Amino acid sequence: MKNIFKWIGIILGSVIVLVALAALALSVAGERRLNKTHDDIRAETIIIPTDDTAVARGDHLVHVACTSCHGPDLTGQAMINDPSIGTVYAANLTGLAETHTEADLVRAIRHGLDTDGRQLMIMPAEVFIYFSEEDLASIIAYLKTLPQQGNETPKPALTLLGRMLVGAGQFGNVFPAEYINHDLPFPEMPTVGANEAYGHYLAGLCRSCHGTELAGGQPGEPDAPPAPNLTPGGELQGWTEEDFITAMRTGMIPNGRQLDPMFMPWQSVGKLDDDELRALWLYLASLPPQQSAVK
Ligand code: HEC
Ligand code: HEC
CATH class of the missing domain: 1.10.760.10 (Cytochrome c-like domain)
Structure with missing residues (x-):
């Protein structure tokens, strides 16, 4: 009988030590990510105008x-x-x-x-x-x-808990x-106006969530719903330019549902001017229809 208690004690003790060690390892990993420096990355030299x-x-x-x-x-x-x-x-x-x-x-x-x-x-x-x-x-x-x-x-x-969560990757990317490609060249500056090329450029603001092809993606925020497919094969089928601009300005989509501003930043996107939203719409409508990359 005594032996059993001894063994239970040893096992429980070992489990506690293991859990504490795992927590320590995670918090150290979190700390390391929080303090990590990238000394090899040089900023491009660009000329800052004053006009x-x-x-x-x-x-x-x-x-x-x-x-x-x-x-x-x-x-x-x-x-x-x-x-x-x-x-x-x-x-x-x-x-x-x-x-x-x-x-x-x-x-x-x-x-x-x-x-x-x-x-x-x-x-x-x-x-x-x-x-x-x-x-x-x-x-x-x-x-x-x-x-x-x-x-x-x-x-x-x-x-400690925050560092453990960062160490375990619980906050997402x-x-x-x-993870970004620090060598990516600057994109060309298109003519600003209601044109497809400028819409393509502005869509850089959408790809981190809606996917590089805009066919849908999972935002970095772990609690966020999937960001839907914005190509003509997806959610925006049957939308007019008017519907799109209204959705970006008010968060209200044609079926009467309100987009969650916590996850779809329409309050920021909606600050684009009319020509910019038109440009985005022209570009989205010009994309080849794709099946949704997310459900
Ligand atoms: C999604 C939220 C978010 C958005 C959008 C955002 N930032 Fe930040 N930014 C942060 C956070 C959070 C920090 C501090 C992070 C840290 O200290 O680790 C930060 C830090 C900075 C810093 C400080 C760097 C330093 O030396 O300490 C600069 C400069 C900056 N942001 C510029 C910008 C500019 C310009 C924009 C728009 C083009 C922008 N940010 C948009 C969240 C954001
Ligand atoms: C931070 C992530 C994020 C960014 C950046 C983002 N979106 Fe979204 N978007 C979402 C999420 C998540 C949803 C789904 C929200 C919901 O269902 O409430 C969404 C929904 C939408 C919808 C509604 C689709 C439907 O369900 O009918 C449109 C349209 C849209 N986004 C356009 C854009 C455009 C255009 C941009 C860039 C200018 C953009 N989004 C940038 C995350 C994002």
């Missing part, structure tokens, strides 16, 4: 692509704020001209790295790598005009610098 046209273009693109996370006034906001997991802030983007060189900003936006080469969490460089050189330059030109406002935002600070 009003470029700054206005940058202002427009920043309101389409950045304010949803960095906040309406760009002073930053919490993306994750949970006592059991920790905090991750989208950084304050005002006053960057004081703290960041132009190369630092290219590296952050296009490669997902901070000034020390640390891989940024959540910051969607996998989308922004599709900005043309001209548009990236305009975005930086605009950011450089913003005077310092608000408070400095902290770097990610995760609890949250470090774009780990």
Whole structure:
């Protein structure tokens, strides 16, 4: 009898030690991803203009692509704020001209790295790598005009559980610098207007979720529903340009369902102007019909 208790004790003790070791290993792996630097990645040298046209273009693109996370006034906001997991802030983007060189900003936006080469969490460089050189330059030109406002935002600070979840990959692909092709050349800048080529260019904003072929995909956010097929073989069959523009502006699709703004960023996409939404529609309608890549 005594022997049995001894064995149960040994087995339970070993299980506890193993679980603790596994937790430790996961948290170390998480810590390593959080602090990982990519010192070999060089920012492209690009010329940042200062003229009003470029700054206005940058202002427009920043309101389409950045304010949803960095906040309406760009002073930053919490993306994750949970006592059991920790905090991750989208950084304050005002006053960057004081703290960041132009190369630092290219590296952050296009490669997902901070000034020390640390891989940024959540910051969607996998989308922004599709900005043309001209548009990236305009975005930086605009950011450089913003005077310092608000408070400095902290770097990610995760609890043991948060680090374990990152180590186990539970947040999905949250470090774009780990997987994007850093050598991707800048795409050509098409003529801005209601034309297919410009729609093709803008669709760079959709591919990270709807798939490279736009035939559907699973967004990086693990809780998100699949992003549907946007080719004429998919969900948009029977839609008119009007339906598409209404969906992007109000989130309401023709069958009366409201798209979830948590997962389909229509509030940002809807800030594209009429010609831009028309361009996207022309491009989507021109695609070869494909079967849905997701169910
Ligand atoms: C999906 C949310 C999201 C969007 C959209 C987004 N960012 Fe970020 N960004 C973040 C987060 C989160 C961080 C901080 C991550 C960290 O410190 O690991 C960040 C950090 C940054 C930094 C700081 C780099 C440093 O040196 O610390 C810059 C610059 C930046 N973003 C620019 C932009 C610009 C410009 C856009 C739009 C073109 C944009 N971001 C859109 C989430 C986002
Ligand atoms: C962050 C991921 C993400 C990005 C980026 C994104 N989408 Fe979506 N989209 C989704 C998800 C998820 C859904 C499904 C949402 C739902 O069913 O509530 C969706 C749904 C849609 C729908 C509705 C389809 C239907 O069910 O009828 C359209 C249209 C659409 N997206 C167009 C776009 C376009 C155009 C872009 C780029 C300009 C884009 N999306 C960018 C995730 C995304």
